[in-house]
Amino acid sequence: MIRVSVVGAKGRMGSHVVDAVNGAEDMELALALDAGDDLKNIAPANTDVVVEFTVPSVSLGNVLTLIAQGVDVVVGTTGWTDEKLAQVREAIANSPRPDSQKVFIAPNFAISAVLADYFATKAAKYFESAEVIELHHPNKVDAPSGTAIHTAHGIAEARKAAGLGDVPDNTETDGGSRGQVVDGIHVHAVRLRGLNAHEEVLFGNAGEQLTIRADSFDRGSFMPGVLLAVRKLASDAPTGLTIGLDNFLDL
Numbered sequence: 001m002i003r004v005s006v007v008g009a010k011g012r013m014g015s016h017v018v019d020a021v022n023g024a025e026d027m028e029l030a031l032a033l034d035a036g037d038d039l040k041n042i043a044p045a046n047t048d049v050v051v052e053f054t055v056p057s058v059s060l061g062n063v064l065t066l067i068a069q070g071v072d073v074v075v076g077t078t079g080w081t082d083e084k085l086a087q088v089r090e091a092i093a094n095s096p097r098p099d100s101q102k103v104f105i106a107p108n109f110a111i112s113a114v115l116a117d118y119f120a121t122k123a124a125k126y127f128e129s130a131e132v133i134e135l136h137h138p139n140k141v142d143a144p145s146g147t148a149i150h151t152a153h154g155i156a157e158a159r160k161a162a163g164l165g166d167v168p169d170n171t172e173t174d175g176g177s178r179g180q181v182v183d184g185i186h187v188h189a190v191r192l193r194g195l196n197a198h199e200e201v202l203f204g205n206a207g208e209q210l211t212i213r214a215d216s217f218d219r220g221s222f223m224p225g226v227l228l229a230v231r232k233l234a235s236d237a238p239t240g241l242t243i244g245l246d247n248f249l250d251l
């Protein structure tokens, strides 16, 4: 049995993870902690893998504490920058078990979103224009979404590798309506009651358009990916920091 602890267990995602772990035949729930609880109660004596879904402002601190505790961590919380990721890598190097410590961060655990991201990186070099629109429930605290930022980075990288220049855009006045520019790609965020988690990637050439869209209608859609990550960390996932569920899929 894989012993799984959940941090952020009372939240929208954390509570689904608790249910998913309880429903998995090869896992048992160890600790379910939330704001105000001491993460130092989580240790190798009671936990194999921790799943962390909290808020961007606290996630790095939680992950550093859990690495120091010597447990492997699956992270779904957003807000990861290059600087924060560097701190995670440094913490792993200085951890109690630097040669076996595993940390996995996924911008999105839904297969639809992971595939949309993957297809977008494949399509990117064929189009002059690219923009990303993400659409979420209004209780989300960050914008744009971690997934949209990840998608924009992937498109920008693919465009650069193909020798494409800037996307065409003759906008002269912009009161903010052109969205946030992430690595040269415009990213737009919609917050609407009734939505859960959705993303549209728009590609354009003269006379044609490709739209790649992923819709996550229910938080249950993230759970197979979370359980896959837990199983991989408990078995053959690489040591160190791994980013993205695509690493665990046969793409």
Ligand SMILES: NC(=O)C1=CN([C@@H]2O[C@H](COP(=O)(O)OP(=O)(O)OC[C@H]3O[C@@H](n4cnc5c(N)ncnc54)[C@H](OP(=O)(O)O)[C@@H]3O)[C@@H](O)[C@H]2O)C=CC1
Pocket (backbone or CB within 6 Å): 007, 008, 009, 010, 011, 012, 013, 014, 033, 034, 035, 036, 037, 053, 054, 055, 056, 058, 062, 075, 076, 077, 078, 079, 106, 107, 108, 109, 110, 146, 222
């Ligand atoms: N990777 C993926 O596939 C997905 C990622 N997400 C991301 O996951 C994160 C969580 O989303 P969601 O569940 O909707 O958010 P919620 O606000 O519903 O849940 C966050 C939970 O974390 C708790 N919390 C706050 N601070 C701490 C702390 N220091 N230690 C432990 N727990 C704490 C909160 O408690 P309190 O409310 O009392 O502060 C709350 O219960 C977000 O970053 C979101 O973008 C969401 C969906 C899918």
Ligand SMILES: O=C(O)C1=N[C@H](C(=O)O)C[C@H](O)C1
Pocket (backbone or CB within 6 Å): 078, 107, 108, 136, 140, 141, 144, 145, 146, 147, 148, 196, 197, 198
């Ligand atoms: O807050 C959410 O709901 C989601 N957050 C993640 C993100 O910011 O990309 C993943 C998914 O979009 C749902």
